Each structure stands twice: as structure tokens, then as C-alpha cells.
Amino acid sequence: MRAALLRVTMLAVGWVIAILVVPVAILRIIALTLPDVDPLSILDDLRGPRGVVLVVAVAVIQVVGALLLARLIASRQARRLTEPMTALAERAERLGAGESRLRPMDSGIPEIDRVSDVLARSSANIARQLAEQRDFAADASHQLRTPLTALLMRLDEIATTDDLEAARHEASIAISQVERLAKVVDDLLSRSKAEQSAVSLDSILAALQREWQPAFARARRTVRVHGERGLYVQAAPSAVSQIVSTLFENSLQHGRGTVDVEARRSGPSVVLQVSDQGSGVPTEIAGQIFEREVSSSGSGLGLSLARDLAAANGGRLELLSARPALFALFLSEAHRPEV
Numbered sequence: 001m002r003a004a005l006l007r008v009t010m011l012a013v014g015w016v017i018a019i020l021v022v023p024v025a026i027l028r029i030i031a032l033t034l035p036d037v038d039p040l041s042i043l044d045d046l047r048g049p050r051g052v053v054l055v056v057a058v059a060v061i062q063v064v065g066a067l068l069l070a071r072l073i074a075s076r077q078a079r080r081l082t083e084p085m086t087a088l089a090e091r092a093e094r095l096g097a098g099e100s101r102l103r104p105m106d107s108g109i110p111e112i113d114r115v116s117d118v119l120a121r122s123s124a125n126i127a128r129q130l131a132e133q134r135d136f137a138a139d140a141s142h143q144l145r146t147p148l149t150a151l152l153m154r155l156d157e158i159a160t161t162d163d164l165e166a167a168r169h170e171a172s173i174a175i176s177q178v179e180r181l182a183k184v185v186d187d188l189l190s191r192s193k194a195e196q197s198a199v200s201l202d203s204i205l206a207a208l209q210r211e212w213q214p215a216f217a218r219a220r221r222t223v224r225v226h227g228e229r230g231l232y233v234q235a236a237p238s239a240v241s242q243i244v245s246t247l248f249e250n251s252l253q254h255g256r257g258t259v260d261v262e263a264r265r266s267g268p269s270v271v272l273q274v275s276d277q278g279s280g281v282p283t284e285i286a287g288q289i290f291e292r293e294v295s296s297s298g299s300g301l302g303l304s305l306a307r308d309l310a311a312a313n314g315g316r317l318e319l320l321s322a323r324p325a326l327f328a329l330f331l332s333e334a335h336r337p338e339v
Contacts (some may be wrong), residue, residue: 001009079327084112091119150245151177152210157214173210198334201231201263201270204240209261210246216259219252227262233270233331240331243317246306247274247327254278255325265333272329273320280323289319 091102102123105116106272154174158167205225216223233240244261251259257277264271281289290307303317310317315331 018032031071033173034053075273082255083107084109088112088115088119091116102134121254125244149249150215152182152212153214168300180238192330197234197237198232198337199237199240201233201240201272202229204237204244205261205263208241208244208248212252215252221252221257221259223261225247225261229263230336231263231270232334233315233333234338235315239309239313240329242273243306243309243329244272246302247329250302250327251276251278251325266330267317269330270333272331274319274327274329275324275326278324280321280325281319282324286319290317297312298338 050287064180073303084105087107091105094102102120104120105113107113107116131244151174154177156171157170158174161167161170209223212223248259255276255278259274259276262273264273290303306315310329310331313331315329318328318330320328
């Protein structure tokens with residue numbers, strides 16, 4: 001902007017100097033090119049009142065012409081400067097009003113363009129933060145809903161049983177669920193990658209089987225766990241529990257028959273397969289089953305979040321078969337920790 005103002009000033013001054021110098025330069029050219037013409041004779045003709053009036057008139061015309069020309073130049077350059085400034089102020093107002101999609105300007109003035117670039121980057125950051133907040137709220141809703149549902153089922157079992165020993169057993173499982181729920185809340189608040197360790201897959205599956213068995217029993221269904229035993233995976237325990245719980249919930253809502261859970265080694269990985277005897281995933285959504293907002297019913301967040309949790313723990317979640325539905329969780333195998 002300083003460069004533009006300097007150019008405007010120099011241009012205006014240059015034109016004023018030109019207007020004032022040109023008449024003198026013309027006289028000098030006449031004197032050099034027409035030696036028979038005496039410039040002093042021209043000045044002699046300007047003596048007297050008539051000459052004074054003529055000289056004053058020429059001077060006034062020069063000054064007025066210089067001022068008009070300077071005003072014209074200044075007005076054009078002022079518009080060139082003020083229009084980008086006005087557009088920049090409008091963009092700042094739109095950003096303050098909540099608009100999150102602003103494009104950079106190309107005004108030709110480096111200072112204004114730099115400010116415009118900062119506003120555009122700020123609007124992009126705001127859009128990204130808003131999207132992250134929406135995703136966080138949706139993820140939190142789903143991650144909290146599953147353990148709360150399981151906890152509610154346990155409390156319902158305790159409330160309806162007269163067997164003290166059974167009530168104690170159910171209460172013990174409910175306490176474990178509350179602890180897992182607290183861990184989920186901690187993970188959500190930190191929004192960071194949970195600490196990974198060597199996790200016993202047998203212990204996680206046994207705990208989840210106890211948690212979900214009452215819900216499947218009410219639906220007259222069962223969960224069968226088989227395959228290799230003594231497997232350990234490198235992952236966060238809460239993440240593995242959440243992924244498998246999501247697959248159980250998905251099967252409970254959309255599947256039928258026995259839920260078959262099989263664990264096995266596959267090279268350096270451990271594969272956990274979950275399937276049931278239902279009709280499977282509809283063809284129209286099978287290719288996008290892990291995308292957000294894609295689901296035959298429900299929130300459409302469970303499988304998407306489960307896939308993200310698997311990726312965050314160095315694994316992957318895949319749909320190996322749509323009919324019947326067969327999901328596979330791949331995780332890195334870990335050595336059994338020494339006691």
C-alpha cells in the first residue's frame with residue numbers, strides 16, 4: 001500500500017511539473033530551432049496590461065489544469081485503494097457473523113491480499129473446528145450410549161431377581177461396566193490416542209460376552225466365542241471393547257440367530273471375526289457401510305466410529321462378506337506380558 005501511495009504522489013507531482021515546465025520548454029525549443037526568432041521579442045510583446053493579463057491567465061490555466069489532473073489521478077487511485085479495503089471489511093464482517101467459507105482476494109495490493117489470506121485461513125480453521133466439534137458430539141453420543149445400555153440391562157437384572165447371589169454377580173458386572181464407562185469418558189475428554197499395551201483378547205471377549213448375553217437372551221439368541229485361545233493384541237483395551245461392542249449391537253439390531261465370534265492368527269496379526277445368521281447387509285449400502293450417516297437404521301455412527309478406533313490402534317475393520325454379514329477386526333499380535 002505504501003508503494004501504491006508513493007506511485008500516486010509521484011505521478012501527480014510529475015504531471016504538475018510537466019504542466020509548469022512545458023511552456024518554458026516550448027520557448028526554449030523555439031529559440032533553438034528558429035534562430036531568426038528572438039525570444040526577447042516575444043517577451044516584449046507581453047509588456048503592458050495586456051501582457052500581464054495574458055501571463056496571469058496562462059498561469060491560472062496551468063494551475064487549474066494541474067489541480068484538475070492531480071484530482072483525477074488521486075480519485076482513480078483512491079477508488080483503487082478503497083474498493084479492496086471495503087471488500088476486506090465486508091469479509092471480516094461475514095467472518096464475524098459466522099460464515100466459514102471465504103476465498104482469498106486478488107486486489108493487486110500485497111498488504112490487502114495478505115490480510116485477505118489470513119481471513120481465508122481463519123475461516124477454513126473455523127470450518128474445520130466446527131466439523132470436529134460436530135463429529136466429537138456424535139462420537140461421544142454413540143460411545144456413551146453403548147455402555148450405558150449395557151449397564152441399564154444389568155441394573156434391570158438386579159432389580160428383577162430375588163436371588164441374592166445372582167444380584168451380587170450382576171452387581172459385580174455392573175461395576176466393571178461403570179469402570180469401562182469412566183474410561184470411555186476419559187478417552188473422550190482427552191481426544192487423544194489411548195495408551196496401547198498387550199491386551200488379552202480372551203479377557204475382553206469374556207467380559208463382553210457376560211455383558212451382552214442378557215440382551216441376546218431376551219431376543220432368544222446367544223453369543224458363541226471360539227477359535228484360538230491365549231491371544232494378545234497391541235491396542236487400547238477400551239478401544240477393542242468399544243469395537244466389539246459396536247459389532248454386537250449391530251448384530252443385535254439387524255441380525256438373527258447365534259452371533260459367532262472367532263479369534264485366530266493371520267501372519268503377524270490377530271483376526272477377530274464376528275458374524276450371525278441374519279440376511280446380511282443390504283446391497284445398496286454394503287460399499288459405504290463404514291461411512292458416516294450410512295446405516296439401514298439407527299444413528300449410522302457405530303461402524304464408522306469403530307473403524308476409526310481400529311485405525312487409531314494400528315488395525316483395521318473390514319466387511320469380509322455382506323450376505324451373511326461377516327466383519328473382521330485385524331490387530332497386531334503382541335507377546336504375552338511376563339508376570
